[in-house]
Amino acid sequence: MGRYVVRRVLLIVPTLVGLSILTFVVSHLMPADPAKLAAGPRATADMVQTIRHEYGLDRPLYVQYVTYVRDLLRGNWGTSIISQHPVLTDLRLYLPNTLELVLASMTIAIGVGVPLGVIAAVSQNRWPDHLSRLFTISFVSLPSFWFAIILQLTIAFTLGLLPVDGQLPTLTAPPHRVTGMVLVDSLLVGNLPLLWTAFQHLILPAFVQSIGAMAIITRMVRGDMLEILGQDFVRTARAKGLSARRVVLGHALRNAFIPTLTLIGLSFGFSLGGSVLVETVFDWPGIGLYAVNAALSADFEPIMGVTIMVGFIFIVLNLVVDLLYGVLDPRIRYT
Amino acid sequence: MDLGIRPSVEDSGSATATGWPLERQRSHENLRRQVARFRRNRLAVVGLAIVGLLVVIAVVGPYIVPYPGDTTGAIHPEAQLQAPSTAHLFGTDDIGDDILSRVIVGSRLSLTVGVIVLVIGTGIGVPLGAVAGYFGGTTDVIIMRVTDIFLTIPALILALTIAAALGPSLRNAMLAIALVWWPGYCRLTRGQFMSLRQRTYVESARVIGARDARIIFRHILPNTLTPIMVKMSMDIGFAILTAAALGFIGVGAQPPQPEWGAMVSLGRKFLPNWWWYSTFPGLAIFVTVFAFNMLGDGLRDVFDPQGVR
Numbered sequence: 001m002g003r004y005v006v007r008r009v010l011l012i013v014p015t016l017v018g019l020s021i022l023t024f025v026v027s028h029l030m031p032a033d034p035a036k037l038a039a040g041p042r043a044t045a046d047m048v049q050t051i052r053h054e055y056g057l058d059r060p061l062y063v064q065y066v067t068y069v070r071d072l073l074r075g076n077w078g079t080s081i082i083s084q085h086p087v088l089t090d091l092r093l094y095l096p097n098t099l100e101l102v103l104a105s106m107t108i109a110i111g112v113g114v115p116l117g118v119i120a121a122v123s124q125n126r127w128p129d130h131l132s133r134l135f136t137i138s139f140v141s142l143p144s145f146w147f148a149i150i151l152q153l154t155i156a157f158t159l160g161l162l163p164v165d166g167q168l169p170t171l172t173a174p175p176h177r178v179t180g181m182v183l184v185d186s187l188l189v190g191n192l193p194l195l196w197t198a199f200q201h202l203i204l205p206a207f208v209q210s211i212g213a214m215a216i217i218t219r220m221v222r223g224d225m226l227e228i229l230g231q232d233f234v235r236t237a238r239a240k241g242l243s244a245r246r247v248v249l250g251h252a253l254r255n256a257f258i259p260t261l262t263l264i265g266l267s268f269g270f271s272l273g274g275s276v277l278v279e280t281v282f283d284w285p286g287i288g289l290y291a292v293n294a295a296l297s298a299d300f301e302p303i304m305g306v307t308i309m310v311g312f313i314f315i316v317l318n319l320v321v322d323l324l325y326g327v328l329d330p331r332i333r334y335t
Numbered sequence: 336m337d338l339g340i341r342p343s344v345e346d347s348g349s350a351t352a353t354g355w356p357l358e359r360q361r362s363h364e365n366l367r368r369q370v371a372r373f374r375r376n377r378l379a380v381v382g383l384a385i386v387g388l389l390v391v392i393a394v395v396g397p398y399i400v401p402y403p404g405d406t407t408g409a410i411h412p413e414a415q416l417q418a419p420s421t422a423h424l425f426g427t428d429d430i431g432d433d434i435l436s437r438v439i440v441g442s443r444l445s446l447t448v449g450v451i452v453l454v455i456g457t458g459i460g461v462p463l464g465a466v467a468g469y470f471g472g473t474t475d476v477i478i479m480r481v482t483d484i485f486l487t488i489p490a491l492i493l494a495l496t497i498a499a500a501l502g503p504s505l506r507n508a509m510l511a512i513a514l515v516w517w518p519g520y521c522r523l524t525r526g527q528f529m530s531l532r533q534r535t536y537v538e539s540a541r542v543i544g545a546r547d548a549r550i551i552f553r554h555i556l557p558n559t560l561t562p563i564m565v566k567m568s569m570d571i572g573f574a575i576l577t578a579a580a581l582g583f584i585g586v587g588a589q590p591p592q593p594e595w596g597a598m599v600s601l602g603r604k605f606l607p608n609w610w611w612y613s614t615f616p617g618l619a620i621f622v623t624v625f626a627f628n629m630l631g632d633g634l635r636d637v638f639d640p641q642g643v644r
Binding site: 015018019021029030133137141142144145146152153158269270276280291292296298300304307314 | 378480481483484485487488489490491492493495496497498499500501502572576579580583584585586596599600602603606607610613614617618620621624625628629632
């Protein structure tokens, strides 16, 4: 097991290198000359050249790459033009909010998706199954930003059941910062009214964010369950006289867990990417909104920072899932 | 009218009662079975119908819209933000343009984007995957590493970054999405090639001296087309969705282009009183993507029923 862990962890390194190369290449895709942009419209050619030298833009590309990686590792991810803060500082501020959103949405996705998948499998080809397939395809086809707006219109504006946007009501101070996640922090601090408000603000965004993953999880659990239910050991259990519920919950579900685990990992990354849209509609102060605002203001360093951070999280997530796989299914360790 | 086109028993050697050689008859039966299987899937048939309707609208639309001038952003201050009515079925927007007309013309944009993204994506991904799968070794490792890197970053974020770097426009958004999409096709093609290159007919071709390129194009590639096309039919919905998402964020199509995602974004300022501005373009996105997904699901069911239905 130890050797598997070491091998798997070492595999990250080339992927991380690749990630840095990709972001480096993308950051050089800009058609505009960054030196000219920095110098301003009235700069002379000399001034532009000075700035170019100052930023090291006249060095050969591989030298620039090395500087780039060195800066990344040192924590120098550039500065945001809009906020005037270092990008890493901004990211540290906003990332917990996105994580809060993603974790909440994954909880909903799994909590609703797994039972639905089991139900669909157990009632195969009868109406619950067909209905769940209709929902699955619908949820996966819904533009999340549009669905978010529709829910805002109906539930928030018209019915007034939930707040329209934001993480907290305007002019409400967040709780003392422990994790950075408002819901968790207000619980830790013991501020229950704040907890309740934060929870109300979290529901709609988390729900909208969850539907994509929910649909995929439902389908996958259904598929896996069907496969397992057709196997011999299930027949044996039934023949032994075990009730259907015991068979499904005790025997079949356990075996369906492993492939579902990868799926959950993938969905997490998926949600992380898609959070951009939900955060924009609900004005949720996460890294997605940060990236969008930066994109619209041609503020480039924050976008690159978000991309690197999200890529990094994704890589670590895949590592964790693979390691868990190795724990759960011993056969994997020998591949 | 008998044109005399009939296989003669002498030249095929395995003619059946209908006169056609066995292989041709089998493929006829195959096709009929597949069509029957597709037709049994009611959702898929509905999907096909809607997609067909959408294609017709995209092609014919600009000529039949009720307010052709509005599709390019003509300003009508007197008709601003009117609620849906018989004159304007989807209402009007903040500069008085008829939303229905803009949505209809927007269908052309969305469908074109979906197709182009897939064409570029497969254009890059399939050849790379073929080379990786066929030659194996170092080429394979390099190509797979590159693919893995692209796959580590969630699609929307990468597309957002690339589109932001290149500058906001529909063309750059398409390029960005295609760059995010090609790894999937590369992987798929590579997998196909790796399993198919072991087959006997490939070995035979090599033995009689066929060059690698010929083997790839003439022998293996035709057999990989089906899974690739199934994937394309399933992907086109998501390509359109991603393009709309980029348009919503603002790095895709720019006003006054009637792109659905951009329209939803513009309409946000006018919630909740003038709700129709965001609602109808978004509904168009949903219906389109839904139809393509149903169609793709049905096609996958017919050609590639690996998972349990």
